[in-house]
Amino acid sequence: MLEPSTCGLTALGYHLPPEQRSVEDLAHAGLVSSTAERLRKFGHQFCRVAGDTPVEVLAREAVADLQRRSGFDLTKVDLVVYGAGLATSQVVDPGHGYGWMQTTNPSPLLKFPGPKLAASLSLSVPVIGVSQLACNTLQGVMRVARGLLAAEPPLRNILMVVADRLPPQANRELVYTVLSDGACAAVMSRRSERHRLLSCAQVTRGGYWDNEGSRDQLIAHYFPLARQAFEDALAGAGLKAADLKMVIPHNLNLKSWEVLAKVLGVPIEKVFTRNIAAHGHAVAVDNLSNYVDAVSEGALLPGDKVAWFVNGFGAHWSALVMEV
Amino acid sequence: MAERDCILVTGGTGIVGTELVRVLLLQPEAPEVVVLLRGAASAREEKQAWLLDALGLPARPERLIFVSGDVTAPGLGLEAAVGDALAARLTRVIHSAAVTSFRQTPERAFLNNVQSTRNVLELAGRCRRPAGVLHVSSAFVAGGRTGRILEDDLDASTRFLNEYERSKLLSEQVARDAMAHLPVCVLRPSIVVGRREDGWVARFHGIYQVWELFHRGLVGLFPGDPEQPLDVIPADWLAEAIAHLALRRFRPGTTYHLCAGKERSLTVAEIVPYVISVLAEEDPEFARQKYPLPMAVPWDAFATFLETMELTGHRRLRILARQMHSICDTLMTNKVFDTAHLDADLAGAGVPLSRARDWLAPSIRFAARRHWVDPTRRPDGGARA
Numbered sequence: 001m002l003e004p005s006t007c008g009l010t011a012l013g014y015h016l017p018p019e020q021r022s023v024e025d026l027a028h029a030g031l032v033s034s035t036a037e038r039l040r041k042f043g044h045q046f047c048r049v050a051g052d053t054p055v056e057v058l059a060r061e062a063v064a065d066l067q068r069r070s071g072f073d074l075t076k077v078d079l080v081v082y083g084a085g086l087a088t089s090q091v092v093d094p095g096h097g098y099g100w101m102q103t104t105n106p107s108p109l110l111k112f113p114g115p116k117l118a119a120s121l122s123l124s125v126p127v128i129g130v131s132q133l134a135c136n137t138l139q140g141v142m143r144v145a146r147g148l149l150a151a152e153p154p155l156r157n158i159l160m161v162v163a164d165r166l167p168p169q170a171n172r173e174l175v176y177t178v179l180s181d182g183a184c185a186a187v188m189s190r191r192s193e194r195h196r197l198l199s200c201a202q203v204t205r206g207g208y209w210d211n212e213g214s215r216d217q218l219i220a221h222y223f224p225l226a227r228q229a230f231e232d233a234l235a236g237a238g239l240k241a242a243d244l245k246m247v248i249p250h251n252l253n254l255k256s257w258e259v260l261a262k263v264l265g266v267p268i269e270k271v272f273t274r275n276i277a278a279h280g281h282a283v284a285v286d287n288l289s290n291y292v293d294a295v296s297e298g299a300l301l302p303g304d305k306v307a308w309f310v311n312g313f314g315a316h317w318s319a320l321v322m323e324v
Numbered sequence: 325m326a327e328r329d330c331i332l333v334t335g336g337t338g339i340v341g342t343e344l345v346r347v348l349l350l351q352p353e354a355p356e357v358v359v360l361l362r363g364a365a366s367a368r369e370e371k372q373a374w375l376l377d378a379l380g381l382p383a384r385p386e387r388l389i390f391v392s393g394d395v396t397a398p399g400l401g402l403e404a405a406v407g408d409a410l411a412a413r414l415t416r417v418i419h420s421a422a423v424t425s426f427r428q429t430p431e432r433a434f435l436n437n438v439q440s441t442r443n444v445l446e447l448a449g450r451c452r453r454p455a456g457v458l459h460v461s462s463a464f465v466a467g468g469r470t471g472r473i474l475e476d477d478l479d480a481s482t483r484f485l486n487e488y489e490r491s492k493l494l495s496e497q498v499a500r501d502a503m504a505h506l507p508v509c510v511l512r513p514s515i516v517v518g519r520r521e522d523g524w525v526a527r528f529h530g531i532y533q534v535w536e537l538f539h540r541g542l543v544g545l546f547p548g549d550p551e552q553p554l555d556v557i558p559a560d561w562l563a564e565a566i567a568h569l570a571l572r573r574f575r576p577g578t579t580y581h582l583c584a585g586k587e588r589s590l591t592v593a594e595i596v597p598y599v600i601s602v603l604a605e606e607d608p609e610f611a612r613q614k615y616p617l618p619m620a621v622p623w624d625a626f627a628t629f630l631e632t633m634e635l636t637g638h639r640r641l642r643i644l645a646r647q648m649h650s651i652c653d654t655l656m657t658n659k660v661f662d663t664a665h666l667d668a669d670l671a672g673a674g675v676p677l678s679r680a681r682d683w684l685a686p687s688i689r690f691a692a693r694r695h696w697v698d699p700t701r702r703p704d705g706g707a708r709a
Contacts, residue, residue: 216644224619
């Protein structure tokens, strides 16, 4: 039987496309709803745009970054869990007026990036997909991976990859937050001395599945449900907020984090908000990219306890606690 | 034989006044009750019909008299003959008229709440027999003060949270100044809700706006201390207490907190789940939504939230956040209203009040069933009273 606290991340990496666009550029191009000035007041300056780069290439780059950072031998991977926050084949039927629903050829809807990534990495291992979690996808993938390690003793190392790219003409603003493209990758191993997953928690309120129709309620309830997920994760790890060295955020706008930090009882200085302005919110990638940066720059040391928090449409609120 | 009491009630279609008229008419001493109604003849007729309906009366009892007037006008806007007749007959004046909106301009608040008090006192001063005046003030004249507030306290230097509070303090000062030459007492209700039995109340003001936002799932955060008692009183108890103080225990020069006091109040942490559970019982759709419990957060956290909502530029979000801030700023500043004078003068009067948990639910149900459109409003939002 697996002790949950023994599994952790043995390799980590991420990739954000090099093309940066400022909020002024985006506003000029009509790709955001708010003015550039308002987005700057919310703490955003730039986002990362993949252009024509396919999402599976972003995923491949994230795995390459993982290998550069850790030297992890991919032949030791026993299984891939691949997640995407934007799952066009998984959304509630938007009706016949919506572009891709008019397709007469269903084959493209059955071509999946996870198996393609595995093939490009020469991995002949099972691939499992995770979707419908939007920005929470990475935490969902980690939870699935941890569960698989617990349930299937032959599994030793699970490669987890999450990648998203918005359609080129998509509006890049949601709830006063600027969206980026990007990908991240990590290996969850049965036994790890570092980056051990101590607990995870998720709150889902399906009543908000229609994120446009329930926008006011979603904004109103964002904070109480965030605190619920956060406190559940802390309780699962037997910790208090004061025990945390840092909170690793998703890159929702900075103003929302200033409120949330107070609601969670965490000084805003303990929230790793540095990347919000420069990176934007790369759907499900932020937690891992921020964590990697915090560790790389020495802000986190072995033994430190950190909480990751993310909220996504669905609606889901997720938090996990790790020991660095 | 002693002459029958004759009581002028201002604000007779308001939260306090409507219930007060009903209770006065039920008194064994059977006073005459004179209700001042404002507006053109057709509007007064509509208000009169509304009030009779609200009182559950098919026809106007003889003891209930309507007169045309306006508390904000000199001489209460009464015709001279009516003013003279009242001056000859009145034994009590209960001044419950007030505009309770937190968002009045200083000028409107002064006219509605201060000048009106002066006008009422001027009429009382003309009365042939000394007419006792019961000035209905507000516990919230304490403004931004915290801690225990005594009934004799009146601190004009306090921070006022809105023009309503300021104007009620000024009007209370006017009433207190008049104590030198008139028999005046001051009554300070806290947060008034519906009747204990059926929840009926004339208007959904103050705390009702918060409950409505809860019901619509539009509140996640509000500012306040979870352990703070929220002093809420039922309209029927308030009216019975006022009737007792007016008819049987009138003590000029006294100020009363007509409040539940700490022991009978629910704390913020208690009242929020209570309200949510009543709404869930009342409305299956609300129960199905399973909205999270609204959270009381420190004032600085709510200030940051408010600032963020302002930044969105989104009109509805801004209004909602401002509304919560305005109401909570007034109702949830941590204070406890001392009731020593009230306790002494209600002792043995048969006007008991139990804990809010015992009687609050009907008020929430009544408002939710009416979809938060109060009885003075038509479904289209137009005023009936």
